[in-house]
Amino acid sequence: MNAALRRxxxxxxxxxxxGLSFVWLGNSASSDAVHELRxxxxxxxxxxxxxxxxxxxxxxxxxxxxxxxxxxxxxxQMSTYAPESELSRINRSPVGDVIPLSPEMNEVMALALDISxxxxxxxxxxxxxxxxxxxxxxxxxxADRIPSEQEINALLSRIGSxxxxxxxxxxxxxxNSDIYIDxxxxxxxxxxxxxxDHLDTYGISNYFIEIGGELRIRGYKPGNESWVPAIEKPxxxxxxxxxxxxxxxxxxxxxxxxxxxxxxxxxxxxxxxEIDPQTGMPVRxxxxxxxxxxxxxxxxxxxxxxxxxxxAEKAYALAESLDLAVYLITRDxxxxxxxxxxxxxxxxxxxxxx
Numbered sequence: 001m002n003a004a005l006r007r008x009x010x011x012x013x014x015x016x017x018x019g020l021s022f023v024w025l026g027n028s029a030s031s032d033a034v035h036e037l038r039x040x041x042x043x044x045x046x047x048x049x050x051x052x053x054x055x056x057x058x059x060x061x062x063x064x065x066x067x068x069x070x071x072x073x074x075x076x077q078m079s080t081y082a083p084e085s086e087l088s089r090i091n092r093s094p095v096g097d098v099i100p101l102s103p104e105m106n107e108v109m110a111l112a113l114d115i116s117x118x119x120x121x122x123x124x125x126x127x128x129x130x131x132x133x134x135x136x137x138x139x140x141x142x143a144d145r146i147p148s149e150q151e152i153n154a155l156l157s158r159i160g161s162x163x164x165x166x167x168x169x170x171x172x173x174x175x176n177s178d179i180y181i182d183x184x185x186x187x188x189x190x191x192x193x194x195x196x197d198h199l200d201t202y203g204i205s206n207y208f209i210e211i212g213g214e215l216r217i218r219g220y221k222p223g224n225e226s227w228v229p230a231i232e233k234p235x236x237x238x239x240x241x242x243x244x245x246x247x248x249x250x251x252x253x254x255x256x257x258x259x260x261x262x263x264x265x266x267x268x269x270x271x272x273x274e275i276d277p278q279t280g281m282p283v284r285x286x287x288x289x290x291x292x293x294x295x296x297x298x299x300x301x302x303x304x305x306x307x308x309x310x311x312a313e314k315a316y317a318l319a320e321s322l323d324l325a326v327y328l329i330t331r332d333x334x335x336x337x338x339x340x341x342x343x344x345x346x347x348x349x350x351x352x353x354x
Contacts, residue, residue, distance in 0.1 A: 003143070020038050037063050041070040044212035050199065052220060053157055057225040062202070069198055070191065077104055078187040080128070080137075090173065098347040099173045106171040108190050108298070109184060115186070115302040116161040123306035124277035126163060128182030129155045134192065134282060137182070137272040146266060152280035159277050172262035189214045189255050189301025196297075215299045216253040216293035217247040224249075226352060234258050234288035234329050234338065239347070242329065243340070257308045258289035258329075274308045285311035286331045288338060293325035293349060312341070319343045 021044060034145035037048040037059075044244045048066065053059060077086040086105055088283060093099050101109065115123045135141040147155070158179055158352035165174040185191075188211050195209050196216040206219030208227050217227050226246045233242035272282040290307045294300040303324070319326040325345040332339045342350070 023186075037066060039067065039070075042074045042079070042191060042212060044271060046070070046195075046211040048195065048199075048210070049208040050204050051219065052204055054058045054203050056110060059260075066198060067193060069194065073104065073187075073191045073194060077102060078108070078183050078189070078191070080184075082183055087181060093175065095175050095178055097174065099175075101171045101173055103171065104190075104194070106168065108167050108186060109173060111190075111298055112183065112302065113161055113166055113187050114166065115299065115306060117309065119303075119306035121277055122160065122309040123185060123302050124159065124161055125181050125183055125185070126159050126161060126179045127275055127277040128278050129158055129272070130275045130277070131182065132180075134271065134275060136275075147280075152260050156280045160296070161278070164205075168275040185305040186298050186302040187296035188212045189253070189299070192216050192297040193253065199321055202246050207234075213256060214301055216252075216297050217254070218251040218328075220249050229254060231256070231291060231327065231329075232258075232289070234253050243350075245327070245328075245346075245349040246352050248349065251295075252293050252349075253295060253297035254291060254293050255297055256289060256291040257304040259283065259308065260288075274305070276309050283309050284348040286333065287312040287315065287328060288331050290315065290350075291327040292319075293346065316341060316343065 014199065032221060033051060034049050035053055037046075037050075039046055050062070074279045075082045079085040080091070082085060082088060086102055088107075090099055109125075112123070116125070118165060127328065129139045130152070132139045132149065133142075133147050135145045158177060161176060163177045163179045164181070165176060167173070188250055192209055193213050193216060195211070196207070196218070199207050199209070207217070208219070209216040215229065217229070219245045221227055226248050228244050228246055230241045231243045231245070233240040257272055257274070259270075265271065270284075272284070274283045275281070276283050287308060292300040292304045293308070303319075307319070307326070307328075310318070312328050315326070320343050323345055324343060325348065327342045327346050328340070330339050330341065
């Protein structure tokens, strides 16, 4: 996947220096009752913790089936790094051709375009050429990493979801101009959802799934204890816990975004990996990090990306209007440090529950 929009990593006590992170805090019950699958996928790592494996399913069988699913969704479909993935073939297809889509790609594209419309273009899967030019994508990084105004304007002519004609009913897509689609801002979340569906089909009802920081949580840890993810302090140092929240046994999805890991500085200017699709520039606002809780990780993933682009005030207003559970961390440039804010819906998860 494109490194440009990689954000959080890694849960469960291991932090990777990719972006915003979660960590699984505490477990007073016996660790023998928690089974874990670990590995690599989508240019990052995954950790899947399950509690209640059915008697007719071995951990090896679950590992093999999950690994096959992840490989198909990543290398076979969503990757911009794999030259024969479905997405790579779409990007190579001639302008104007009607391109048939797999059920998964059809579903992802529909959601991506919906979120683009919902956020007035703050989320846009065609932003890849700008991400690449700023040196955050799969292409080789250029010595002149900061593009000129003329370059940005030329690339902006290729950016915009209006260049995509998506037919949900016919499972097809048509590109109306020479665009490059990058699903990095939604694909990890979508794959997390598919892994959750996979576990559900086996009758597993207590789990904690993480891929590159995107989460799906259901049920409880051993001892009927809530899973407790932690929010990372948005500083570019050794990872620190900023706050915690409680899953409360509910089936939830969580995604976060931040600008304090994946960036570069030039002449004293901070350039974030989050690129505004409308200006072509890295975002420059006081929103340091944001967490979104939703019913699917794909939607939370895309919204977290959009909210970083929108900035704290617009993000908060939209989240409240949609009754979303969102936690924002903004920089307090006047006094130093950070200011926290959360929507009304997020308050529910700050309490441990029964």
